[in-house]
Amino acid sequence: MPEQKDSAATAAVTTEVAAVNPLLAKKIRTTVNYHEWLALLNATDDADTIESCLHVGFKKSMEQGAYGEKKYDETDRIIFYFFLADGRTDNDSLRIPEDKDRACFFGYDQWRSPIWKVPSKIRQYLAEKAFNMLCLNFFKIEVEKIGRDDEFGDFWHKLIRDDRLLPVIQNYFRAEKHWLRGISLRNYDYRDEASHNEQQAVNFLLKLARFIFSWKEPYISPYDKDKKEQEEFFLTVKSRVDAAKPWLIEVLAQLGKLNALRKWMLELDQPCFDKLKEIALRTEVLEDGKTRLVLNLEEARFFDSESARFLEECELKKKVSQRLAAIRKAKWKKEKADNDLAEILKNQKE
Numbered sequence: 001m002p003e004q005k006d007s008a009a010t011a012a013v014t015t016e017v018a019a020v021n022p023l024l025a026k027k028i029r030t031t032v033n034y035h036e037w038l039a040l041l042n043a044t045d046d047a048d049t050i051e052s053c054l055h056v057g058f059k060k061s062m063e064q065g066a067y068g069e070k071k072y073d074e075t076d077r078i079i080f081y082f083f084l085a086d087g088r089t090d091n092d093s094l095r096i097p098e099d100k101d102r103a104c105f106f107g108y109d110q111w112r113s114p115i116w117k118v119p120s121k122i123r124q125y126l127a128e129k130a131f132n133m134l135c136l137n138f139f140k141i142e143v144e145k146i147g148r149d150d151e152f153g154d155f156w157h158k159l160i161r162d163d164r165l166l167p168v169i170q171n172y173f174r175a176e177k178h179w180l181r182g183i184s185l186r187n188y189d190y191r192d193e194a195s196h197n198e199q200q201a202v203n204f205l206l207k208l209a210r211f212i213f214s215w216k217e218p219y220i221s222p223y224d225k226d227k228k229e230q231e232e233f234f235l236t237v238k239s240r241v242d243a244a245k246p247w248l249i250e251v252l253a254q255l256g257k258l259n260a261l262r263k264w265m266l267e268l269d270q271p272c273f274d275k276l277k278e279i280a281l282r283t284e285v286l287e288d289g290k291t292r293l294v295l296n297l298e299e300a301r302f303f304d305s306e307s308a309r310f311l312e313e314c315e316l317k318k319k320v321s322q323r324l325a326a327i328r329k330a331k332w333k334k335e336k337a338d339n340d341l342a343e344i345l346k347n348q349k350e
Contacts, residue, residue: 279307
């Protein structure tokens with residue numbers, strides 16, 4: 001009976017494979033919460049363990065697991081991932097003296113040749129992983145929450161009312177001097193085409209710029225009992241918003257997206273104009289085989305500086321707007337004077 005023998009053999013093999021599954025010898029458990037996850041990550045130097053932790057960090061509960069355990073919230077988690085993702089485009093910033101000339105085995109390439117990487121390269125690899133998790137679990141989600149009505153929800157308002165997260169975002173995407181590119185955006189990869197995940201970050205920054213430049217102080221009723229406290233609070237918020245505007249102009253200029261601010265050209269203040277001028281005057285030109293900075297804004301416009309052109313248009317619109325406002329005011333005064341005169345003549349006839 002060949003068929004019966006084959007079935008028996010198959011069953012025996014299946015039983016044998018199931019019996020030796022290494023997972024059966026494991027008492028499976030998962031980390032209870034973010035506190036335990038954080039302790040696990042901080043306690044290891046093993047890159048594989050760190051990478052595994054990064055993939056599940058956003059899934060962990062923020063609830064306290066035991067009495068007296070340190071309490072965390074979602075902002076803490078996001079900030080920690082920003083710290084982990086810092087240096088994703090610059091492994092030089094991730095070197096420490098203790099690394100020396102040490103190299104670590106990092107697997108095999110497609111030809112089965114061993115790959116060795118210095119610690120700073122592995123840190124950069126892990127920073128990129130942390131950035132990818134931020135893109136999927138923070139940048140993308142908060143942009144998608146805006147929805148079709150284009151209204152900004154609680155997160156965006158909390159971002160400017162709370163002084164914890166916005167400074168971290170500003171620091172992560174800060175302008176700094178690069179040895180090759182000059183002043184450039186930290187943690188932004190200047191490739192011809194952004195990766196899918198990096199595009200999520202760019203979309204977030206564009207939405208953030210739109211929110212910051214469109215934000216208005218809320219109306220506070222004179223009858224509110226805590227009117228004074230609210231006024232002081234929103235004065236602090238306004239200062240935070242105004243301080244973020246020059247930073248966002250730098251970010252948008254680095255991304256080549258200054259046109260996203262066209263709607264608010266007439267509302268830009270002097271610090272914004274100063275930042276545009278600063279960026280424009282950084283324009284470099286090649287002359288007689290040497291690189292030099294432009295001498296003035298006119299020269300910057302000639303050499304196609306986006307910031308210089310944008311600044312020129314802002315100033316032109318402001319001048320035209322002021323002229324038109326003056327014309328409207330003069331017209332209103334004339335109409336008022338004509339009406340007053342007509343009223344006087346009418347009264348005299350009576």
